[in-house]
Amino acid sequence: MFGKRAAVDSKPTPPRAEAPALRAAPRTDGGSSRDSASPPLAAALAPPRPFAAADERSDDYYQIKTTIFSALIDTIDLAQLAQLDADSAREEIRDIVNEIISIKAVVMSIAEQEHLLQDICNDVLGYGPLEPLLARDDIADIMVNGAGRVFIEVAGKVQLTSIRFRDNAQLMNICQRIVSQVGRRVDESSPICDARLLDGSRVNVIAPPLSLDGPTLTIRKFKKDKLRMEDLVRFGSINEAGARLLGIIGRCRCNVLISGGTGSGKTTLLNCMTAFIDAEERIITCEDAAELQLQQPHVVRLETRPPNLEGQGQITMRDLVRNCLRMRPERIIVGEVRGPEAFDLLQAMNTGHDGSMGTLHANSPREAMSRLESMITMGGFQLPTKTIREMIVGSIDVIVQAERLRDGTRRIIKITEVVGTEGEVVITQDLLTYEMSGEDESGRIKGRHAGTGIVRPTFWERARYYGLERELADSLDKLQA
Numbered sequence: 001m002f003g004k005r006a007a008v009d010s011k012p013t014p015p016r017a018e019a020p021a022l023r024a025a026p027r028t029d030g031g032s033s034r035d036s037a038s039p040p041l042a043a044a045l046a047p048p049r050p051f052a053a054a055d056e057r058s059d060d061y062y063q064i065k066t067t068i069f070s071a072l073i074d075t076i077d078l079a080q081l082a083q084l085d086a087d088s089a090r091e092e093i094r095d096i097v098n099e100i101i102s103i104k105a106v107v108m109s110i111a112e113q114e115h116l117l118q119d120i121c122n123d124v125l126g127y128g129p130l131e132p133l134l135a136r137d138d139i140a141d142i143m144v145n146g147a148g149r150v151f152i153e154v155a156g157k158v159q160l161t162s163i164r165f166r167d168n169a170q171l172m173n174i175c176q177r178i179v180s181q182v183g184r185r186v187d188e189s190s191p192i193c194d195a196r197l198l199d200g201s202r203v204n205v206i207a208p209p210l211s212l213d214g215p216t217l218t219i220r221k222f223k224k225d226k227l228r229m230e231d232l233v234r235f236g237s238i239n240e241a242g243a244r245l246l247g248i249i250g251r252c253r254c255n256v257l258i259s260g261g262t263g264s265g266k267t268t269l270l271n272c273m274t275a276f277i278d279a280e281e282r283i284i285t286c287e288d289a290a291e292l293q294l295q296q297p298h299v300v301r302l303e304t305r306p307p308n309l310e311g312q313g314q315i316t317m318r319d320l321v322r323n324c325l326r327m328r329p330e331r332i333i334v335g336e337v338r339g340p341e342a343f344d345l346l347q348a349m350n351t352g353h354d355g356s357m358g359t360l361h362a363n364s365p366r367e368a369m370s371r372l373e374s375m376i377t378m379g380g381f382q383l384p385t386k387t388i389r390e391m392i393v394g395s396i397d398v399i400v401q402a403e404r405l406r407d408g409t410r411r412i413i414k415i416t417e418v419v420g421t422e423g424e425v426v427i428t429q430d431l432l433t434y435e436m437s438g439e440d441e442s443g444r445i446k447g448r449h450a451g452t453g454i455v456r457p458t459f460w461e462r463a464r465y466y467g468l469e470r471e472l473a474d475s476l477d478k479l480q481a
């Protein structure tokens, strides 16, 4: 049916002895876990280990793949292939690849042949070498720095993989395929693009000439099974009493800001906290790329929109937040506050939409407040500092600080209340802090979540109003234990 098959080059490859072996290269130390025998000081002084990819494929493998791939492309009619469903297309490719392998007398085992076939199908039908990574649910991020280097983050650790693209052109092609699904293009004239995969994963592409070593693709994988507060307790991200405290804060409609660095688990924590919202409340979520998965029945999900190719049609976070005020929200959830929408969110929190929540990039609760302040001033609001600070204090009740520690684990390191102002200074008090006490022999950080002795947080009355004061007293008590 794909009549170009006869065009396959039938020149035999070199005899068996010279045929390149497809066996995986010997495995070098992964470098991701530290040598448990070495003392911590020696480990600290030793130079950092170079990344080494697990299960590396040899250069020969890629050479053979390129040869077979080119022969396939010469043989196959891509337009006809595109009309087939995925299974039939795979079958067709399998037949042709097997034919090419036998004509070219390539020596490889059944397993190697199967792997090659899988790779080639992924190239032709999907996201190429990314497919096996996209299929894994244990990966948090995929980071492609040009064709030759693909890193992943698994269990909080970044590791180099053996995945490679044929060349930067193939990588660029795949980037193009991804962004075209959201109606965008990425090329020299518009080299930066945000997009989303069909499964909801968040994608950023930055291409040459801005990225110097080839197209750079970053994917925050969408986790099908979202973590819940119980999971965070199980991982030690928070202890049980701390989780109960967060539950009370969520239930009694405190306005909450979740602060933290990149990938520190802010969105995950926000998602966990929304679980405590009452099923009867009308919730409106505003996000750049929908990541939250609220379980309540009455949720409206809104998403921003980037400008189109002509630079028109952009809908910003501020547009969404302002619009949702006209949608009779009871709670407003903003995926990430990063610009002038901070002003509208604070106003909403101040005017009857308490229980609103959002995340923000900052390294401490105090920095979170100064970031809010600068977002408001940079948004063009000509307000005196004192007024802005009073507005922050009047709106935000609690700031939860998340952090990705150096051992790769994510922890909630502070639950901080915004208490009031003294002159121009905002007063806060910590309800919970994470105290580090060292690290164990496997490099995992040891520590514990502890209360700070506060027995009556400022949202006490609020908790009482919701009939939660006993529970609040109890969880604060347990934090002291």
Ligand SMILES: Nc1ncnc2c1ncn2[C@@H]1O[C@H](COP(=O)(O)OP(=O)(O)OP(=O)(O)O)[C@@H](O)[C@H]1O
Binding pocket: 139, 140, 141, 220, 223, 227, 232, 235, 237, 260, 261, 262, 263, 264, 265, 266, 267, 268, 269, 409, 410, 411
């Ligand atoms: N407490 C946790 N324990 C283990 N893994 C976690 C925890 N919190 C989040 N993760 C994982 O870490 C990754 C990043 O989490 P998340 O998207 O919530 O971070 P973020 O701070 O919102 O990142 P960004 O700044 O990019 O928006 C996800 O894969 C998530 O599943």
Ligand SMILES: [Mg+2]
Binding pocket: 266, 267, 268, 336, 359
């Ligand atoms: Mg996030």
